[in-house]
Amino acid sequence: MRLPDQDDLRLVAFLDGEISEAEGAELTRRLAADPSLRQRLDELRGVDTPLRDAFALLLEDAPLPRLLACLEGAVEPHAAAPAKHDSLRWAAAAAFAVLLFGAGFAAARFTAAAPSAEVASSESWRQTVAEYMTLYTSETFGAAEATTSDREFEALGRRVGVELDRERLSLLGLSLRGPELLQFHGAPLLRIGYVDEATPVAFCVLRDSEVDAPLTMAIREGFAAASWAKNGRGFMIIGKLQRDRIEALARTLQSRI
Amino acid sequence: MGGSHRDEVRSGLEAHLARLWRYALTLSGARDIADDLVQATCLRAIERAHQFQSGSRLDRWLFSILRSIWFNEIRSRRIRVGEGTLDASEALSFDGAHEIETNISAAQVLRALGRLPKAQREAVLLVYAEGYTYREAAELFGVPIGTVMSRLAAARLALAHEPQQLGEEMSEGKTPR
Numbered sequence: 001m002r003l004p005d006q007d008d009l010r011l012v013a014f015l016d017g018e019i020s021e022a023e024g025a026e027l028t029r030r031l032a033a034d035p036s037l038r039q040r041l042d043e044l045r046g047v048d049t050p051l052r053d054a055f056a057l058l059l060e061d062a063p064l065p066r067l068l069a070c071l072e073g074a075v076e077p078h079a080a081a082p083a084k085h086d087s088l089r090w091a092a093a094a095a096f097a098v099l100l101f102g103a104g105f106a107a108a109r110f111t112a113a114a115p116s117a118e119v120a121s122s123e124s125w126r127q128t129v130a131e132y133m134t135l136y137t138s139e140t141f142g143a144a145e146a147t148t149s150d151r152e153f154e155a156l157g158r159r160v161g162v163e164l165d166r167e168r169l170s171l172l173g174l175s176l177r178g179p180e181l182l183q184f185h186g187a188p189l190l191r192i193g194y195v196d197e198a199t200p201v202a203f204c205v206l207r208d209s210e211v212d213a214p215l216t217m218a219i220r221e222g223f224a225a226a227s228w229a230k231n232g233r234g235f236m237i238i239g240k241l242q243r244d245r246i247e248a249l250a251r252t253l254q255s256r257i
Numbered sequence: 258m259g260g261s262h263r264d265e266v267r268s269g270l271e272a273h274l275a276r277l278w279r280y281a282l283t284l285s286g287a288r289d290i291a292d293d294l295v296q297a298t299c300l301r302a303i304e305r306a307h308q309f310q311s312g313s314r315l316d317r318w319l320f321s322i323l324r325s326i327w328f329n330e331i332r333s334r335r336i337r338v339g340e341g342t343l344d345a346s347e348a349l350s351f352d353g354a355h356e357i358e359t360n361i362s363a364a365q366v367l368r369a370l371g372r373l374p375k376a377q378r379e380a381v382l383l384v385y386a387e388g389y390t391y392r393e394a395a396e397l398f399g400v401p402i403g404t405v406m407s408r409l410a411a412a413r414l415a416l417a418h419e420p421q422q423l424g425e426e427m428s429e430g431k432t433p434r
Binding site: 052 | 267270271274275276277278279282288292295296299300302303365366367370381382384385386390391403406407409410411413414416417
Protein backbone atom coordinates (compact mmCIF):
# COMPACT_ATOMS: atom_id res chain seq x y z
CA MET A 1 0.00 0.00 0.00
CA ARG A 2 1.59 3.26 -1.04
CA LEU A 3 1.48 6.34 1.13
CA PRO A 4 -0.24 9.43 -0.24
CA ASP A 5 2.08 11.88 -1.94
CA GLN A 6 1.54 15.59 -2.52
CA ASP A 7 -0.53 14.93 -5.63
CA ASP A 8 -2.84 12.59 -3.75
CA LEU A 9 -3.36 15.26 -1.12
CA ARG A 10 -4.15 17.84 -3.79
CA LEU A 11 -6.49 15.50 -5.65
CA VAL A 12 -8.40 14.60 -2.50
CA ALA A 13 -8.68 18.24 -1.44
CA PHE A 14 -9.86 19.00 -4.98
CA LEU A 15 -12.56 16.31 -4.74
CA ASP A 16 -13.59 17.57 -1.32
CA GLY A 17 -13.84 21.20 -2.47
CA GLU A 18 -11.10 22.14 -0.04
CA ILE A 19 -8.47 23.38 -2.47
CA SER A 20 -7.59 27.02 -2.97
CA GLU A 21 -8.67 28.66 -6.18
CA ALA A 22 -5.12 29.04 -7.45
CA GLU A 23 -4.18 25.44 -6.67
CA GLY A 24 -7.43 24.24 -8.19
CA ALA A 25 -6.75 26.07 -11.44
CA GLU A 26 -3.23 24.68 -11.55
CA LEU A 27 -4.49 21.15 -10.90
CA THR A 28 -7.19 21.44 -13.55
CA ARG A 29 -4.55 22.42 -16.09
CA ARG A 30 -2.35 19.48 -15.13
CA LEU A 31 -5.30 17.07 -15.23
CA ALA A 32 -6.11 18.15 -18.77
CA ALA A 33 -2.58 17.35 -19.85
CA ASP A 34 -1.85 14.21 -17.80
CA PRO A 35 -3.93 11.03 -18.30
CA SER A 36 -2.22 9.21 -15.42
CA LEU A 37 -3.17 12.01 -13.04
CA ARG A 38 -6.74 11.81 -14.31
CA GLN A 39 -6.70 8.10 -13.63
CA ARG A 40 -5.57 8.71 -10.07
CA LEU A 41 -8.36 11.23 -9.64
CA ASP A 42 -10.93 8.72 -10.87
CA GLU A 43 -9.54 6.07 -8.59
CA LEU A 44 -9.82 8.32 -5.54
CA ARG A 45 -13.25 9.53 -6.57
CA GLY A 46 -14.53 5.97 -7.02
CA VAL A 47 -14.63 5.61 -3.25
CA ASP A 48 -17.29 8.30 -2.77
CA THR A 49 -20.48 6.38 -3.53
CA PRO A 50 -19.69 3.13 -1.73
CA LEU A 51 -18.52 5.16 1.25
CA ARG A 52 -21.74 7.13 1.35
CA ASP A 53 -23.79 3.94 1.07
CA ALA A 54 -21.75 2.23 3.74
CA PHE A 55 -22.22 5.03 6.24
CA ALA A 56 -25.92 5.19 5.46
CA LEU A 57 -26.17 1.48 6.14
CA LEU A 58 -24.38 1.90 9.44
CA LEU A 59 -26.89 4.53 10.43
CA GLU A 60 -29.73 2.12 9.76
CA ASP A 61 -27.97 -0.43 11.88
CA ALA A 62 -28.08 1.71 15.01
CA PRO A 63 -30.00 -0.04 17.82
CA LEU A 64 -32.50 2.78 18.25
CA PRO A 65 -34.83 1.21 20.79
CA ARG A 66 -31.88 0.60 23.08
CA LEU A 67 -30.45 4.07 22.51
CA LEU A 68 -33.79 5.74 23.14
CA ALA A 69 -34.02 3.80 26.38
CA CYS A 70 -30.57 5.11 27.34
CA LEU A 71 -31.76 8.62 26.61
CA GLU A 72 -34.94 8.16 28.65
CA GLY A 73 -32.78 6.86 31.47
CA ALA A 74 -30.52 9.90 31.24
CA VAL A 75 -33.42 12.33 31.27
CA GLU A 76 -35.32 10.66 34.08
CA PRO A 77 -33.02 8.26 35.87
CA HIS A 78 -35.90 6.88 37.93
CA ALA A 79 -38.30 6.35 35.03
CA ALA A 80 -37.31 2.83 34.12
CA ALA A 81 -37.27 1.39 37.63
CA PRO A 82 -40.27 0.50 39.76
CA ALA A 83 -41.16 2.72 42.72
CA LYS A 84 -38.78 2.37 45.64
CA HIS A 85 -41.37 1.47 48.26
CA ASP A 86 -42.33 -1.64 46.35
CA SER A 87 -40.49 -4.27 48.27
CA LEU A 88 -41.97 -7.20 46.41
CA ARG A 89 -39.46 -9.56 44.96
CA TRP A 90 -40.56 -8.85 41.43
CA ALA A 91 -39.53 -5.26 41.84
CA ALA A 92 -35.93 -6.23 42.37
CA ALA A 93 -36.13 -8.75 39.57
CA ALA A 94 -37.63 -6.23 37.20
CA ALA A 95 -35.06 -3.59 38.09
CA PHE A 96 -32.30 -6.07 37.50
CA ALA A 97 -33.75 -7.12 34.17
CA VAL A 98 -34.09 -3.50 33.15
CA LEU A 99 -30.41 -3.00 33.91
CA LEU A 100 -29.48 -6.20 32.18
CA PHE A 101 -31.39 -5.57 29.01
CA GLY A 102 -30.73 -1.90 28.82
CA ALA A 103 -34.26 -0.83 29.70
CA GLY A 104 -35.11 -1.78 26.18
CA PHE A 105 -38.83 -1.62 26.46
CA ALA A 106 -38.66 1.97 27.55
CA ALA A 107 -37.94 2.88 23.99
CA ALA A 108 -40.02 3.88 21.06
CA ARG A 109 -38.94 3.44 17.52
CA PHE A 110 -37.04 6.46 16.43
CA THR A 111 -39.01 9.32 14.98
CA ALA A 112 -37.23 12.59 14.52
CA ALA A 113 -37.97 15.02 17.34
CA ALA A 114 -40.98 13.07 18.60
CA PRO A 115 -42.17 14.69 21.80
CA SER A 116 -41.61 12.40 24.77
CA ALA A 117 -45.12 12.83 26.09
CA GLU A 118 -46.61 11.60 22.86
CA VAL A 119 -48.85 8.65 23.44
CA ALA A 120 -47.28 5.57 22.02
CA SER A 121 -48.99 4.52 18.86
CA SER A 122 -50.50 1.06 18.75
CA GLU A 123 -47.87 0.15 16.22
CA SER A 124 -44.70 1.49 17.78
CA TRP A 125 -44.77 -0.27 21.13
CA ARG A 126 -45.59 -3.59 19.49
CA GLN A 127 -42.77 -3.18 17.04
CA THR A 128 -40.37 -2.33 19.86
CA VAL A 129 -41.40 -5.41 21.80
CA ALA A 130 -40.94 -7.51 18.66
CA GLU A 131 -37.45 -6.13 18.19
CA TYR A 132 -36.53 -7.03 21.72
CA MET A 133 -37.93 -10.49 21.26
CA THR A 134 -35.17 -11.10 18.74
CA LEU A 135 -32.66 -10.86 21.60
CA TYR A 136 -34.40 -13.27 23.91
CA THR A 137 -33.64 -16.88 24.64
CA SER A 138 -35.54 -19.41 26.70
CA GLU A 139 -33.40 -18.35 29.67
CA THR A 140 -34.19 -14.67 29.45
CA PHE A 141 -37.39 -14.95 31.44
CA GLY A 142 -35.82 -17.03 34.19
CA ALA A 143 -34.75 -20.63 34.32
CA ALA A 144 -37.68 -22.06 36.23
CA GLU A 145 -41.44 -21.80 36.53
CA ALA A 146 -42.32 -18.46 38.11
CA THR A 147 -43.00 -18.46 41.82
CA THR A 148 -44.77 -15.13 41.57
CA SER A 149 -47.78 -15.17 43.89
CA ASP A 150 -51.34 -14.18 43.06
CA ARG A 151 -50.88 -11.13 45.21
CA GLU A 152 -47.86 -10.06 43.23
CA PHE A 153 -49.63 -10.62 39.94
CA GLU A 154 -52.57 -8.58 41.22
CA ALA A 155 -50.24 -5.73 42.13
CA LEU A 156 -48.61 -5.86 38.72
CA GLY A 157 -52.00 -6.02 37.04
CA ARG A 158 -53.10 -2.88 38.84
CA ARG A 159 -50.13 -1.01 37.39
CA VAL A 160 -51.41 -1.66 33.90
CA GLY A 161 -55.10 -1.55 34.80
CA VAL A 162 -56.08 -5.20 34.41
CA GLU A 163 -56.98 -7.99 36.82
CA LEU A 164 -54.35 -10.68 36.88
CA ASP A 165 -53.64 -13.84 38.81
CA ARG A 166 -51.88 -17.11 38.12
CA GLU A 167 -55.00 -18.84 36.90
CA ARG A 168 -55.83 -16.19 34.35
CA LEU A 169 -52.26 -16.26 33.08
CA SER A 170 -51.69 -19.99 32.92
CA LEU A 171 -51.57 -21.22 29.34
CA LEU A 172 -51.76 -24.83 28.28
CA GLY A 173 -48.37 -26.24 27.30
CA LEU A 174 -46.43 -23.13 28.31
CA SER A 175 -44.32 -22.67 31.39
CA LEU A 176 -45.08 -19.37 33.11
CA ARG A 177 -41.89 -17.42 33.84
CA GLY A 178 -41.06 -14.11 35.43
CA PRO A 179 -43.07 -10.95 34.90
CA GLU A 180 -41.33 -7.69 34.21
CA LEU A 181 -42.74 -4.20 34.61
CA LEU A 182 -41.40 -1.77 32.06
CA GLN A 183 -42.56 1.44 30.52
CA PHE A 184 -43.08 2.78 27.07
CA HIS A 185 -43.12 6.57 26.61
CA GLY A 186 -44.10 6.88 30.23
CA ALA A 187 -46.95 4.34 30.07
CA PRO A 188 -46.59 1.20 32.20
CA LEU A 189 -45.90 -1.89 30.15
CA LEU A 190 -46.12 -5.32 31.71
CA ARG A 191 -44.46 -8.29 30.13
CA ILE A 192 -45.22 -11.80 31.24
CA GLY A 193 -42.69 -14.35 30.04
CA TYR A 194 -43.50 -17.90 29.01
CA VAL A 195 -41.42 -20.69 27.60
CA ASP A 196 -42.63 -23.36 25.23
CA GLU A 197 -39.92 -26.04 25.35
CA ALA A 198 -37.03 -23.80 24.27
CA THR A 199 -39.03 -20.96 22.75
CA PRO A 200 -39.64 -17.71 24.62
CA VAL A 201 -43.13 -16.26 24.33
CA ALA A 202 -44.12 -12.88 25.71
CA PHE A 203 -47.52 -11.57 26.68
CA CYS A 204 -47.58 -7.80 27.03
CA VAL A 205 -50.09 -5.31 28.35
CA LEU A 206 -49.70 -1.58 27.85
CA ARG A 207 -51.84 0.81 29.84
CA ASP A 208 -53.09 4.00 28.18
CA SER A 209 -52.70 2.41 24.86
CA GLU A 210 -55.34 2.81 22.21
CA VAL A 211 -58.94 2.47 21.14
CA ASP A 212 -60.56 -0.93 21.30
CA ALA A 213 -59.50 -3.22 18.49
CA PRO A 214 -60.34 -6.83 17.66
CA LEU A 215 -57.72 -9.54 17.60
CA THR A 216 -55.44 -9.30 14.60
CA MET A 217 -52.52 -11.49 13.60
CA ALA A 218 -49.23 -10.25 12.18
CA ILE A 219 -45.69 -11.40 11.64
CA ARG A 220 -43.28 -9.06 13.40
CA GLU A 221 -39.52 -9.52 13.11
CA GLY A 222 -40.21 -13.15 12.16
CA PHE A 223 -42.43 -13.83 15.19
CA ALA A 224 -46.11 -14.64 15.13
CA ALA A 225 -47.93 -11.89 17.02
CA ALA A 226 -51.54 -11.48 18.05
CA SER A 227 -52.73 -8.01 19.05
CA TRP A 228 -55.90 -6.57 20.45
CA ALA A 229 -57.04 -3.66 22.61
CA LYS A 230 -59.78 -3.35 25.19
CA ASN A 231 -60.76 -0.54 27.56
CA GLY A 232 -57.73 1.48 26.60
CA ARG A 233 -55.31 -1.37 27.30
CA GLY A 234 -53.21 -2.72 24.47
CA PHE A 235 -52.40 -6.43 24.41
CA MET A 236 -50.02 -8.57 22.42
CA ILE A 237 -48.74 -12.11 22.62
CA ILE A 238 -45.70 -12.86 20.52
CA GLY A 239 -43.37 -15.77 19.96
CA LYS A 240 -41.80 -18.05 17.39
CA LEU A 241 -44.67 -20.51 17.40
CA GLN A 242 -47.17 -21.52 14.75
CA ARG A 243 -49.48 -18.67 13.92
CA ASP A 244 -52.55 -20.74 14.85
CA ARG A 245 -51.06 -21.59 18.20
CA ILE A 246 -50.38 -17.94 19.03
CA GLU A 247 -53.87 -17.05 17.90
CA ALA A 248 -55.39 -19.72 20.15
CA LEU A 249 -53.31 -18.54 23.11
CA ALA A 250 -54.41 -14.99 22.40
CA ARG A 251 -58.09 -15.99 22.37
CA THR A 252 -57.66 -17.72 25.71
CA LEU A 253 -56.06 -14.64 27.27
CA GLN A 254 -58.58 -12.35 25.61
CA SER A 255 -61.47 -14.27 27.18
CA ARG A 256 -59.92 -14.05 30.66
CA ILE A 257 -58.47 -10.56 30.86
CA MET B 258 -34.02 29.13 30.98
CA GLY B 259 -32.29 25.99 32.24
CA GLY B 260 -35.39 24.00 31.39
CA SER B 261 -35.56 25.15 27.79
CA HIS B 262 -31.88 24.33 27.25
CA ARG B 263 -32.52 20.93 28.68
CA ASP B 264 -35.48 20.39 26.37
CA GLU B 265 -33.50 21.54 23.39
CA VAL B 266 -30.61 19.22 24.25
CA ARG B 267 -32.97 16.37 24.95
CA SER B 268 -34.76 16.61 21.63
CA GLY B 269 -31.44 17.12 19.86
CA LEU B 270 -30.15 13.94 21.43
CA GLU B 271 -33.23 12.07 20.32
CA ALA B 272 -32.91 13.33 16.77
CA HIS B 273 -29.20 12.51 16.57
CA LEU B 274 -29.01 9.20 18.43
CA ALA B 275 -28.28 7.09 15.39
CA ARG B 276 -25.54 9.45 14.20
CA LEU B 277 -23.99 9.55 17.64
CA TRP B 278 -23.99 5.76 17.73
CA ARG B 279 -22.38 5.58 14.31
CA TYR B 280 -19.64 7.89 15.49
CA ALA B 281 -19.24 5.89 18.70
CA LEU B 282 -18.93 2.68 16.71
CA THR B 283 -16.40 4.26 14.39
CA LEU B 284 -14.27 5.37 17.33
CA SER B 285 -14.54 2.27 19.46
CA GLY B 286 -14.95 -0.43 16.85
CA ALA B 287 -17.24 -2.39 19.16
CA ARG B 288 -20.98 -2.33 19.41
CA ASP B 289 -21.26 -2.77 23.16
CA ILE B 290 -18.84 0.07 23.77
CA ALA B 291 -20.70 2.21 21.27
CA ASP B 292 -23.91 1.71 23.26
CA ASP B 293 -22.16 2.68 26.50
CA LEU B 294 -20.58 5.66 24.86
CA VAL B 295 -23.90 7.00 23.59
CA GLN B 296 -25.43 6.46 26.99
CA ALA B 297 -22.62 8.36 28.68
CA THR B 298 -22.99 11.13 26.11
CA CYS B 299 -26.72 11.43 26.83
CA LEU B 300 -26.05 11.73 30.56
CA ARG B 301 -23.26 14.26 30.14
CA ALA B 302 -25.16 16.37 27.63
CA ILE B 303 -28.26 16.56 29.84
CA GLU B 304 -26.05 17.40 32.81
CA ARG B 305 -24.35 20.17 30.90
CA ALA B 306 -27.35 21.38 28.93
CA HIS B 307 -26.91 24.86 30.42
CA GLN B 308 -23.52 25.12 28.70
CA PHE B 309 -24.99 24.65 25.25
CA GLN B 310 -25.24 27.91 23.34
CA SER B 311 -28.58 28.21 21.62
CA GLY B 312 -28.13 28.96 17.97
CA SER B 313 -24.93 26.95 17.64
CA ARG B 314 -24.96 23.46 16.18
CA LEU B 315 -26.23 21.00 18.69
CA ASP B 316 -25.04 17.94 16.75
CA ARG B 317 -21.45 19.25 16.74
CA TRP B 318 -21.63 19.94 20.46
CA LEU B 319 -22.87 16.40 21.11
CA PHE B 320 -20.15 14.92 18.91
CA SER B 321 -17.46 16.77 20.82
CA ILE B 322 -18.86 15.51 24.12
CA LEU B 323 -18.92 11.95 22.83
CA ARG B 324 -15.38 12.24 21.56
CA SER B 325 -14.04 13.61 24.80
CA ILE B 326 -15.72 10.85 26.83
CA TRP B 327 -14.20 8.27 24.53
CA PHE B 328 -10.66 9.61 24.63
CA ASN B 329 -10.57 10.77 28.23
CA GLU B 330 -12.62 8.16 29.99
CA ILE B 331 -13.78 5.02 28.27
CA ARG B 332 -10.79 4.23 26.14
CA SER B 333 -8.30 4.81 28.93
CA ARG B 334 -10.39 2.79 31.33
CA ARG B 335 -10.65 -0.15 28.97
CA ILE B 336 -6.98 -0.11 28.22
CA ARG B 337 -6.22 -0.05 31.93
CA VAL B 338 -8.32 -3.09 32.65
CA GLY B 339 -6.64 -4.77 29.72
CA GLU B 340 -9.71 -5.37 27.62
CA GLY B 341 -8.42 -3.55 24.60
CA THR B 342 -10.97 -3.31 21.84
CA LEU B 343 -12.34 -5.79 19.41
CA ASP B 344 -11.21 -6.17 15.89
CA ALA B 345 -12.95 -3.24 14.36
CA SER B 346 -13.59 -4.96 11.07
CA GLU B 347 -15.89 -7.31 12.96
CA ALA B 348 -17.91 -4.57 14.54
CA LEU B 349 -18.16 -2.45 11.47
CA SER B 350 -19.58 -5.21 9.37
CA PHE B 351 -23.09 -6.50 9.67
CA ASP B 352 -24.79 -9.45 11.13
CA GLY B 353 -26.92 -11.56 8.84
CA ALA B 354 -30.15 -9.91 9.77
CA HIS B 355 -29.07 -6.56 8.44
CA GLU B 356 -27.05 -7.44 5.44
CA ILE B 357 -29.03 -6.87 2.33
CA GLU B 358 -28.04 -8.30 -1.02
CA THR B 359 -28.04 -4.98 -2.74
CA ASN B 360 -25.71 -3.53 -0.19
CA ILE B 361 -22.96 -6.09 -0.31
CA SER B 362 -20.52 -3.57 -1.66
CA ALA B 363 -21.38 -1.16 1.14
CA ALA B 364 -20.81 -3.92 3.66
CA GLN B 365 -17.45 -4.63 2.03
CA VAL B 366 -16.55 -0.97 2.34
CA LEU B 367 -17.42 -1.13 6.02
CA ARG B 368 -15.11 -4.07 6.49
CA ALA B 369 -12.41 -2.18 4.66
CA LEU B 370 -13.04 0.86 6.83
CA GLY B 371 -12.63 -1.36 9.84
CA ARG B 372 -9.11 -2.14 8.72
CA LEU B 373 -8.09 1.50 8.53
CA PRO B 374 -6.22 3.13 11.39
CA LYS B 375 -8.75 4.65 13.74
CA ALA B 376 -7.65 8.22 13.15
CA GLN B 377 -8.30 7.81 9.43
CA ARG B 378 -11.63 6.16 10.05
CA GLU B 379 -12.74 9.00 12.26
CA ALA B 380 -11.67 11.63 9.73
CA VAL B 381 -13.50 9.80 6.96
CA LEU B 382 -16.70 9.59 8.98
CA LEU B 383 -16.71 13.20 10.09
CA VAL B 384 -15.78 14.74 6.76
CA TYR B 385 -17.59 12.41 4.36
CA ALA B 386 -20.62 11.36 6.37
CA GLU B 387 -21.07 14.25 8.76
CA GLY B 388 -20.02 17.11 6.54
CA TYR B 389 -17.23 18.54 8.68
CA THR B 390 -14.92 20.85 6.80
CA TYR B 391 -11.20 20.13 7.03
CA ARG B 392 -10.88 23.04 9.41
CA GLU B 393 -13.69 21.85 11.67
CA ALA B 394 -12.24 18.36 11.80
CA ALA B 395 -8.77 19.72 12.52
CA GLU B 396 -10.11 21.81 15.39
CA LEU B 397 -11.95 18.87 16.87
CA PHE B 398 -8.91 16.60 16.61
CA GLY B 399 -6.49 19.31 17.71
CA VAL B 400 -4.23 18.74 14.69
CA PRO B 401 -3.15 20.86 11.70
CA ILE B 402 -5.39 20.87 8.62
CA GLY B 403 -2.61 19.15 6.69
CA THR B 404 -2.91 16.15 9.00
CA VAL B 405 -6.63 15.85 8.31
CA MET B 406 -5.88 16.07 4.62
CA SER B 407 -3.31 13.30 4.71
CA ARG B 408 -5.56 11.06 6.82
CA LEU B 409 -8.32 11.43 4.24
CA ALA B 410 -5.97 10.88 1.31
CA ALA B 411 -4.47 7.77 2.94
CA ALA B 412 -7.95 6.42 3.65
CA ARG B 413 -9.17 7.06 0.11
CA LEU B 414 -6.10 5.38 -1.30
CA ALA B 415 -6.52 2.36 0.91
CA LEU B 416 -10.20 2.05 0.09
CA ALA B 417 -9.57 2.53 -3.61
CA HIS B 418 -7.20 -0.43 -3.56
CA GLU B 419 -9.50 -2.57 -1.49
CA PRO B 420 -11.50 -4.37 -4.24
CA GLN B 421 -8.69 -6.78 -5.21
CA GLN B 422 -8.46 -7.89 -1.61
CA LEU B 423 -12.20 -8.27 -1.37
CA GLY B 424 -12.20 -10.34 -4.53
CA GLU B 425 -9.70 -12.75 -2.98
CA GLU B 426 -11.72 -12.98 0.19
CA MET B 427 -14.78 -13.95 -1.76
CA SER B 428 -13.03 -16.53 -3.90
CA GLU B 429 -11.84 -18.19 -0.68
CA GLY B 430 -15.42 -19.04 -0.03
CA LYS B 431 -16.42 -16.20 2.24
CA THR B 432 -19.50 -15.53 0.24
CA PRO B 433 -21.68 -12.70 1.36
CA ARG B 434 -24.73 -13.77 3.26
